[in-house]
Amino acid sequence: MKGLDMAGQQAPGPVLAEGTERLRAAGLDNPRREARLLMAHVLQTDLAGLLARQNVDMSASRAFFDAIDRRAAHEPIAYITGHAGFWSLDLETSSTTLIPRPDSETLIEALLHHRRDRASVRSVLDLGTGTGCLLLAALSEYGDAWGVGVDIAPGAARLAARNARRTGLATRCAVMNANWTSAIQGRFDVIFSNPPYIPHGDLAGLMPDVRDHEPARALDGGVDGLDAYRVLTEALPSLLAHDGIAIFEIGIGQERDMPRLARQAGLEILEIRADLGGIPRAVLMQHGRR
Template sequence: MSLITRATTELAASGIEDARREARLLLEIAFGMTTGWQLGHGDSVIAEPDLFLSLVARRTRGEPVAYLAGKQGFWTLDLAVSADTLIPRADTETLIETLLAHRPQREAVRSVLDLGTGTGCLLLAALSEYPHATGIGVDRIPAATALAAANARTNGLAERCSFIVSRWDDAISGRFDVVLSNPPYIPGCDIPDLMRDVIDYEPLSALDGGADGLDDYRVLMPALTRLLAPGGLAVFEIGIGQDKTVPELGRSAGLRVADIRSDLGGHPRAVVFTL
């Protein structure tokens, strides 16, 4: 039995969908063998398969592929990931698409604040698109800000940003052209229903938004009135079914809802606020 067949069988038995594709991906992570190379050469040349088999075993227990690889692509960036941060999702790229739609002139943005920065994905993606901008990323977890700073260095953006350990905006002064945030927004009662890859490995503090999923929006909406510069905008991620409640929280805080945009799945995902 080939290694790929063995791994496919083990992954499928543990409930992993598209097990053969994942087996080939894990072989690439372990040895750098692309799928094309594997199809042309097979896996018979692998003399010491222990690393590959250990990755397969971890994946059968539900550990996300991004953690096994130690990295995840986001926008045009390659970002290191760890169990201290959420894995960046394609849905979150909707925030960057929305920002670019509202600020197409690359000279128009000079300052960016990212609240709950995690890997730094939103801040670093924004800085990659706005070459004259500088930014600050905030996270309450020191290991997250350290990882984000490392990602900034890896992507050549370290000189244009800094990272602060703080609870939301507590340590922030000044006003910003752009404020970005993907706060926790999953209602606490829905946490047990998440995929095991998520609840067993990703930080629940970055997911749990309280009883109705809105706890952190209630803190952040009033804060935007002092954080946004004149003419500035905030782009916030929201969860499914929150396209009415989150905008209403913003309006109640004195903000204007300028736009609501959907992700590729058709779900409202990004809300734009202005003063």
């Protein structure tokens, strides 16, 4: 390895430059930024600390290039580092479930807009909880609330439980490994779901970061992408409190289908809220007026 001194130390600049070039050759966007993030992860520092770093030893260099090779194969950075930010939380990630995305924060923003009184939310249900990001973000904002997260994947349920402990919210929630609504009784003030919603025929065209690394069962929404919504909207009337609100994440174009499914289940649409990119992302539902 070029630039090594007698003690096996090397200045970080050349190491970072080589990592950047490998990512650029793999066709990744922002190769220098991603290389810096991976080096900061390996050195257990932040980007500011990285600037002050004087040298990198041989062990750290090997770990860095191992991480670079994984990223060059389009493995998401959040799987390499093992964590990702969501809302105000830092959450553990794993390939058992999807990586929390900024677009999903739209659901938390919608909840805060429609339930400004923090005492108005006492119970939260998250169907297909994954990392637990929606459930835990809601509990972090509503200090009097308790919640339940449900996921059919055992690994995802265990991950959400670890994140509840990681965020200090474990005493206010429970995580269940079950098939969405089959093990749930009672009514909830808020119900979240970010279910699989990609039409099956579109999976092959997804970015390789998603297609090749994130779990297909958390992406595949059936032929038209609506399979999960059909099940969930039918279940909502028996799970939603009288004045409760359900907030579902949707994919591109699905804002045309969700109102129809909601009406069929006796629900009405309260709002369809766009994410920061202007794409309709959060559908808010409540019991229909009688």
